[in-house]
Amino acid sequence: MGKGPNSAHRFATRCLENLKNQSCHIERGHDERPESKNRGNFLEMIELLASYNEQVGALVLGNAPQNAKYTSHQIQKEILHVFARNVQSSIRHEIGDARFCLLVDEAQDESRREQMALVIRGQGYDGASNMRGxxxxxxxxxxxxxxxxxxxxxxxxxxxxxxxxxxxxxxxxxxxxxxxxxxxxxxxxxxxxxxxxxxxxxxxxxxxxxxxxxxxxxxxxxxxxxxxxxxxxxxxxxxxxxxxxxxxxxxxxxxxxxxxxxxxxxxxxxxxxxxxxxxxxxxxxxxxxxxxxxxxxxxxxxxxxxxxxxxxxxxxxxxxxxxxxxxxxxxxxxxxxxxxxxxxxxxxxxxxxxxxxxxxxxxxxxxNEQAIELLKLSTTLDPRNSYKLFNVEDICLLVDKFYPEDFSDQEKIHLRFQLQHYELDQLLNELSQR
Structure with a gap:
């Protein structure tokens, strides 16, 4: 190597040019040149798909047109942006003028870094507030x-x-x-x-x-x-x-x-x-x-x-x-x-x-005991399994004990008979469907 600042400059320039030339073939730590045995997940996946589908194989990698391989990271980012814009447009069209909410949550990935997820939906309740405080x-x-x-x-x-x-x-x-x-x-x-x-x-x-x-x-x-x-x-x-x-x-x-x-x-x-x-x-x-x-x-x-x-x-x-x-x-x-x-x-x-x-x-x-009794009696109105928990006495007790002002004395009398008719009608419907 020659001495002096000019020689050092020329050596540094050559090193930078070599690195630049290599970076054209190496993407994200992988060697993406055709002769490489470790071309990275993206190119390896394309090659795998091509091996299973002749139509795909005829259009990708070595068989792709010289100016239309679409494998560089710049092109891939542009394609992802197109997908993202289409997804956003579809979401906006689906929501229209309706109300919506955002659910934002985070979790740690394998490297213990926090990753945030954002979801748009019409209802934002996930049960966590049941135990708030x-x-x-x-x-x-x-x-x-x-x-x-x-x-x-x-x-x-x-x-x-x-x-x-x-x-x-x-x-x-x-x-x-x-x-x-x-x-x-x-x-x-x-x-x-x-x-x-x-x-x-x-x-x-x-x-x-x-x-x-x-x-x-x-x-x-x-x-x-x-x-x-x-x-x-x-x-x-x-x-x-x-x-x-x-x-x-x-x-x-x-x-x-x-x-x-x-x-x-x-x-x-x-x-x-x-x-x-x-x-x-x-x-x-x-x-x-x-x-x-x-x-x-x-x-x-x-x-x-x-x-x-x-x-x-x-x-x-x-x-x-x-x-x-x-x-x-x-x-x-x-x-x-x-x-x-x-x-x-x-x-x-x-x-x-x-x-x-x-x-x-x-x-x-x-x-408290009153709240627990109210909830237990309310389960008789659970519609699952064709009102399997339906019970006339429980409903009448629920009315008498927790909703006395919502029903008159005459309505309470009629309620019991109406519930008995409903209970029998449900039983006959089940028997007819067997």
């Missing part, structure tokens, strides 16, 4: 703080593809170690490596999944945070990771994690049922009753089990467990000058019992 235990300040910290930790660990890759690598290594020492078993679809999930405000089931995923990947999450705390590129990254790691290594956070898992695990079945587009009212009411029963049972008999579960978890994660018999003190308590209590009293009464009582109160307010 359902988890009012969050009104307890400590519970609110826990969820804020949970979201903070997940956001830090899931902030980039690199961190997610580290998380999966640490989790895979953890699983392999536990298998080697015999603590867990192997098998099909067992011990799969997943990731952390950000909770969504409108769907409380996502909070439950976030908690379960964090418990499953607790050790791996701690390792990722330790790495960021030591090697983060900025002081804010290192500081946030250090704070998050201290949270994970605290008994307080571990306790909230497990109490939330147990309580929300019980309510999640009801939550899922009430978010269905097609409601089975009778089944939902049975779930309300069973949910109340299980929540009350957890309050009455679940403390020892919860404490043992948290203690075992903390020992496994090397988290210090406080002495339950020692005096508990906090800034809030000292300022309020309240009587001193033990650590066990704080976690059992101020947290465990308070959370469950709040949830029971919310369930009782939303689904």
């Amino acid at each position: 359902e988890w009012n235990a969050r009104e307890i300040s400590d519970v609110h703080t826990f969820f804020q910290n949970l979201i903070f930790i997940i956001n830090i660990v899931s902030a980039s593809c690199k961190r997610n890759d580290e998380l999966r690598a640490f989790q895979a290594a953890t699983i392999e170690h536990l298998v080697d020492i015999g603590e867990i078993e192997t098998g099909k679809e067992v011990n799969q490596v997943g990731g952390l999930q950000r909770p969504g405000d409108s769907r409380w089931s996502s909070h439950f999944k976030s908690i379960c995923n964090l418990i499953k990947m607790y050790g791996a999450t701690c390792l990722v945070l330790e790495n960021i705390a030591l090697d983060g590129s900025t002081y804010s990254q290192r500081g946030d990771a250090t704070f998050s790691f201290k949270l994970l290594m605290s008994f307080d956070f571990a306790f909230f994690l497990h109490i939330m898992k147990n309580v929300m695990g019980i309510t999640d079945v009801l939550c899922q049922a009430l978010q269905q587009k097609s409601q089975d009212i009778l089944n939902a009411m049975h779930l309300v009753t069973s949910t109340k029963t299980l929540i009350q049972k957890l309050r009455d008999d679940g403390w020892e089990t919860i404490l043992e579960e948290v203690t075992s978890f903390c020992k496994h994660q090397d988290i210090e467990v406080p002495d339950m018999d020692t005096c508990f003190s906090s800034v809030r308590r000292s300022r309020r000058k309240t009587k001193s209590v033990t650590v066990e009293h704080h976690y059992r009464v101020d947290i465990f019992t308070a959370i469950i009582d709040q949830e029971l109160q919310e369930l009782n307010n939303r689904f």
Whole structure:
């Protein structure tokens, strides 16, 4: 190579020309030249289609006219824009002057990046609002703080593809170690490596999944945070990771994690049922009753089990467990000058019992006995399966108890006989159709 700025300039120019020439044949990381064995998904798909259809094969790739192959990325983008305009025009024509709404939702792809989907339709209800505000235990300040910290930790660990890759690598290594020492078993679809999930405000089931995923990947999450705390590129990254790691290594956070898992695990079945587009009212009411029963049972008999579960978890994660018999003190308590209590009293009464009582109160307010009876009686009007649940007595009771002012005494008398005629008529119709 010659010396001096002119020689360097000529060398750089040649390099740029070579790269430019190569870029004409390489598209999106693939070598699209005819002799290449890795031409990319698009061209490989065209070649596959051509091999199955002679008419297609006669018009594409090497058999296409020299100036009409339509395989360059610029042409493909133009074709996609034509499709997009046609779709938009069709949607506008179909909607016309009618009312419509937009549904916007997002989800993470395989690389953990958020992808947004937008749908135009005439009805925007998806069942999520049934459970809006359902988890009012969050009104307890400590519970609110826990969820804020949970979201903070997940956001830090899931902030980039690199961190997610580290998380999966640490989790895979953890699983392999536990298998080697015999603590867990192997098998099909067992011990799969997943990731952390950000909770969504409108769907409380996502909070439950976030908690379960964090418990499953607790050790791996701690390792990722330790790495960021030591090697983060900025002081804010290192500081946030250090704070998050201290949270994970605290008994307080571990306790909230497990109490939330147990309580929300019980309510999640009801939550899922009430978010269905097609409601089975009778089944939902049975779930309300069973949910109340299980929540009350957890309050009455679940403390020892919860404490043992948290203690075992903390020992496994090397988290210090406080002495339950020692005096508990906090800034809030000292300022309020309240009587001193033990650590066990704080976690059992101020947290465990308070959370469950709040949830029971919310369930009782939303689904009191009168509301449940109204809904159960209303199921007799369910038209599915030719009014299989139709019952004359239930309808009469529904009128007498919940709609007495809508019917006169004479109308109530006639109603029973009219319903009996209808019931018999339906039965005769079914028999005639067999």
